[in-house]
Amino acid sequence: MTLPDSTSHTAHDEHLEADHTSVSLAVSTVILALRRKEGQQHHSLWLPLVRRLREPYKGQWALPGGPLLPALSLEEAAGSTLKRATGLVPGYLEQLYAFGDVHRTPDYKVMREGGSLPIPAEEDTHERVVSVIYWASIPQTEVNRTRVHANIKWFPIDELPVLAFDHNEIIEYARYRLQNKVEYSRIAHSFLGEEFTLAQLREVYEAILDRPLDPANFRRQIAASKSIIDTGKRVEGTRHRPPRLYRYDHSRAFADQGPLGMYREAAYHAQNHEV
Template structure:
């Protein structure tokens, strides 16, 4: 075989909503050159016996202790000079985790969560990668039910709106939001109401499971981790 011209790495952008209304992601401090001491996306070289998606799931597990419900391939980054010493092509995945999952995430010595809006200068081209992931997330909110990946099995319309507001970074009119969401088919009203002492507790909704959450299409063996199947 020809000598490979590049090392293959898999990195993962892990988004969650923390403090209710801000997008956060965990980063890992690099403990060796290049970029020693700087923060970077979790990831590493592709293992010999793992698929790309398995590698991303392993990274997520090692960094946060979590198993993602939403894990999807984002993009392969492969400009010639993106790593100073040797050429590296990174296949990047993105994972979305619910706030209650994120609260349970383990946080090692060299792992810290950052607000997506206040990132330091990251190693390699990782700022560009996060920017691209944010762009895709915002874009995808417009035509898919990706927002649901941040919610539990039951949620109110106000909770769903808060997810949209956090990701799109602007307030949304509650009445317009209700009309638009109800016109779509992404959620289904349940007979349940939010627990609490209110006079008129808000109705709970659930996700319409007939629409796929991650858009893997006809890729059976290509493989998201088992949690996603």
């Protein structure tokens, strides 16, 4: 048997040696919250986007994010991105996925699905970037306190423009994951304040699932989950019978809060033991 000569070079080896393309790591965050469209009564899912100030895609909207700084963990970088974009701390933060296609452009998605659009010429390509994507939620009680900036704008998730890179695809995947996760976890509570009515909780589910839910069935399902606690209080100032106020059972909920679960649990207990 003749073994391959380890000193020999193939054309493939020469190609690899000649390829000096750099690869960098970035962290971006899909930040979701409930807002109302103008003239509509019910809430829907919205997210903030930032306008790019340099090439590639200068002037287009994109997810907030940036290069991973050496001193930050992935979770810290995602939280910092959310802080810069909204000025707020997330109600929920979880790693979603890593996106690292060689050509991360809207046109390349068409190619992967069978289209005939050409791959950009080598001289037109930019540094390859692998993005670790997080998703986060902002409690409804905090949305009105979000940062206002000329290059930051909130969009309904179902009315997005064509975004830079593959960010439309990323948001589409984040929404798909959220719709699945809300069926088996208590992530819906992260869109609400500390206390809420069943109608408010149902509206969160309806906004995420993008369909109406039967109130009676929803009430039975939530009761069976034993995930919420009656506070013994009711909404004040209503004409008719005031609805009850509930809160989540925090002893069970933090297990579903992703990387920030332990941190938020400690913060919650510290806050509730203050004198």
